[in-house]
Amino acid sequence: MGRFRLKCLKCGRDYGQTYRLGCDRDEAFLRADYKEKQLKLRAQPGLGKFHSWLPIQEELTTKAGPITYKSEAFAKELGLSKLYIGFSGYWPEKGAFIKTCSFKELEAHPTIQLLKESGRKALVLASAGNTGRAFAHVSTLTGTEVYIVVPDSGMSKMWLPEEPSKSVHLIQMAPGNDYADAIKLADRLAKLPGMVSEGGARNVARRDGMGTVMLDAAVTIGQMPDHYFQAVGSGTGGISAWEASLRLREDGRFGTKLPKLQLAQNLPFAPMYRAWTAGRRELVPELDMMDAKKQIKETYATVLTNRTPPYSNIGGLYDALSETQGLMYGITMKEALKAKILFEELEGIDLLPASAVGAASLLKAVELGSVKRDACILLNIAGGGVERLKEDLTPRFLSPLATAKTPEVPLEELIEV
Numbered sequence: 001m002g003r004f005r006l007k008c009l010k011c012g013r014d015y016g017q018t019y020r021l022g023c024d025r026d027e028a029f030l031r032a033d034y035k036e037k038q039l040k041l042r043a044q045p046g047l048g049k050f051h052s053w054l055p056i057q058e059e060l061t062t063k064a065g066p067i068t069y070k071s072e073a074f075a076k077e078l079g080l081s082k083l084y085i086g087f088s089g090y091w092p093e094k095g096a097f098i099k100t101c102s103f104k105e106l107e108a109h110p111t112i113q114l115l116k117e118s119g120r121k122a123l124v125l126a127s128a129g130n131t132g133r134a135f136a137h138v139s140t141l142t143g144t145e146v147y148i149v150v151p152d153s154g155m156s157k158m159w160l161p162e163e164p165s166k167s168v169h170l171i172q173m174a175p176g177n178d179y180a181d182a183i184k185l186a187d188r189l190a191k192l193p194g195m196v197s198e199g200g201a202r203n204v205a206r207r208d209g210m211g212t213v214m215l216d217a218a219v220t221i222g223q224m225p226d227h228y229f230q231a232v233g234s235g236t237g238g239i240s241a242w243e244a245s246l247r248l249r250e251d252g253r254f255g256t257k258l259p260k261l262q263l264a265q266n267l268p269f270a271p272m273y274r275a276w277t278a279g280r281r282e283l284v285p286e287l288d289m290m291d292a293k294k295q296i297k298e299t300y301a302t303v304l305t306n307r308t309p310p311y312s313n314i315g316g317l318y319d320a321l322s323e324t325q326g327l328m329y330g331i332t333m334k335e336a337l338k339a340k341i342l343f344e345e346l347e348g349i350d351l352l353p354a355s356a357v358g359a360a361s362l363l364k365a366v367e368l369g370s371v372k373r374d375a376c377i378l379l380n381i382a383g384g385g386v387e388r389l390k391e392d393l394t395p396r397f398l399s400p401l402a403t404a405k406t407p408e409v410p411l412e413e414l415i416e417v
């Protein structure tokens with residue numbers, strides 16, 4: 001069978017070992033079926049350790065990877081006895097070497113590797129910031145061409161820990177456009193010959209790269225955690241954690257109970273929180289995304305403001321929450337800022353806004369009694385260490401190749417077609 005097969009979650013069709021985003025027949029998600037049913041750790045310094053369950057042939061040698069440690073001070077403050085922190089970012093004292101400072105880099109490394117192995121050319125993506133940074137970095141390391149469309153609000157996040165290479169092409173959206181507009185333009189670019197879309201949650205390499213946070217936790221703790229906390233915008237991290245736990249259950253050595261997903265969004269823009277708490281599988285824009293542009297502007301953690309998350313589809317976040325009896329929280333900016341200060345002071349590392357939302361949801365869960373004090377908890381701090389990084393190196397800002405006034409702008413005005 002090779003190392004893995006990509007199979008459709010709806011009709012079961014087998015697509016083999018290629019770069020592919022969803023089923024031709026029904027557009028459903030694909031999922032990787034790995035030949036190795038037990039996780040066999042490789043001697044690699046970063047996420048390459050988890051090669052058993054990454055949809056690529058060659059082992060990744062990067063030092064970038066998730067780390068897991070047992071919290072003392074923050075745990076004590078909350079009265080929790082088994083709180084583990086999954087940290088994706090830069091914190092060399094703890095062995096964390098993700099220099100773009102978020103778990104998006106866990107998605108970027110396997111995606112670009114799979115693309116290389118599948119013989120495809122340039123990758124196109126839209127990003128509110130962290131994803132763009134991660135893919136620009138891996139493009140610089142590997143020479144793979146990437147086209148990144150960023151809304152104006154994301155430009156301040158477009159820096160790299162090194163001099164960017166010529167393989168990175170950044171397209172800025174003019175002010176007034178949001179992330180949804182960036183997605184529209186990226187979709188048009190991806191249809192050009194020689195280009196391919198990164199596909200977000202539909203991309204199995206992205207999901208399984210992110211799933212390594214759960215794998216690292218299970219290996220470090222010796223079992224799957226009882227609860228998994230994360231702030232979500234697309235929900236891909238939640239889906240990935242769930243899929244990783246399905247594999248860990250099949251492995252047999254890490255327990256049989258799936259971790260309960262406890263996920264948070266940042267108010268006022270919290271469509272999945274609204275739909276899930278209303279018991280709905282469908283996202284209804286009039287109910288869940290009222291006045292979206294205005295709400296998005298008022299949301300502190302902008303990377304969490306995805307308007308088209310993979311929530312309703314088969315194998316999407318609704319399924320992940322259902323199968324794990326999950327919970328969702330709506331977190332205000334005030335709650336996030338309070339948690340950020342507390343966490344940073346007690347744990348000694350700086351957080352990205354989205355991770356402050358994640359930390360705040362754990363505070364809320366403790367308050368509401370949604371976790372027992374002695375439960376085994378994994379808090380996924382999906383991004384942090386930017387301030388720590390600045391002590392060691394100077395971020396270089398990317399300059400845009402072109403600016404797009406609208407998502408409908410003629411493509412010749414942006415790039416050489």
Ligand SMILES: *Cc1c(COP(=O)(O)O)cnc(C)c1O
Nearest residue numbers: 232233234235236237354382383
């Ligand atoms: C992207 C991102 C999230 C949200 O991730 P999902 O794709 O919704 O799982 C959370 N935190 C940080 C730091 C991020 O960069």
Ligand SMILES: [Zn+2]
Nearest residue numbers: 008011023026
């Ligand atoms: Zn299918």
